[in-house]
Amino acid sequence: MTRTTFFTATTLDGYIADEHDSLEWLFVQDVREDGPMSYASFIQGIGAMAMGATTYAWIGDHLRKTGEAWMYDIPCWVFTHREFEPYGEGITFTSAPVAEVHAEMVAAAGGRDLWMVGGGDLAAQFADAGLLDELLVSIAPVTLGAGRPLFPRPYDLELTELAQNGSFVCARYDVVGPRA
């Protein structure tokens, strides 16, 4: 059974980026890629990924600034109404309903799981369609006071795994459902 996981870093006060979409607060943290609940261990089980336009645009800026190449070798769906260039292989731009895209992702993933990259609103749209199984959050020891919200909906979750990795609290939650 394919699982769909919103794997993301967040601040302690629930922001996945600051008001200017910066992740400067994130890159200064300590993390062990061979530690528990790391990106390196997570990505091994993933067969397809999806993100929103703001996240994709942020990656584009990052690639331009650093000269790095697109870093994913799995198919990626980008939900957007904007025009973008593909920054790598296997990128599909879509404005189709999330259920339709999710079905395409499952088919493409070859039995592996799906990564909801973000942002929070797209992750919540997946959840609203009953298509988000988990949140796996790496909580940085930072507050921002303002920024892009982690998950802009009232939902009940259930804690299933907890660990410290470097300076992060890593917590895995099953999505129970929208709060009554």
Added chain:
Amino acid sequence: MTRTTFFTATTLDGYIADEHDSLEWLFVQDVREDGPMSYASFIQGIGAMAMGATTYAWIGDHLRKTGEAWMYDIPCWVFTHREFEPYGEGITFTSAPVAEVHAEMVAAAGGRDLWMVGGGDLAAQFADAGLLDELLVSIAPVTLGAGRPLFPRPYDLELTELAQNGSFVCARYDVVGPRA
């Protein structure tokens, strides 16, 4: 050396109460009072407490609804510009600067530590005055998407303790300082 700790529950997305100041999401959670980082263990080391007017008003509503009595036997400072009745013994209403009140609290605490009850803005005012040492947060497995913010300022923290208690992630952080 007296320590001042902002001990509070929060949602995963960083709210300490919903938009209507309700804690309904909190009281449905599982917690073990004899478990790690519980209120019961925390309060044993506390000699004085401080809260803002909204928190105090919420407690007043709770006492009226439930018929319970004021549940604290340590001196309590309430920062307010509103008129309130005292709901119990040892309550001081103040609009003095936080540094002045903090000094009174230290003197009253008899060598024990101080509890910053909240809300988030008062806790941040203590931090801005260099008078908040720790955050000790119990993170409920809930998102709200909106509500009263945990800590409405950009601050760097350092994780010093982590545990699960019932359905909560309990994390203790030293306050490092405002983010540059």
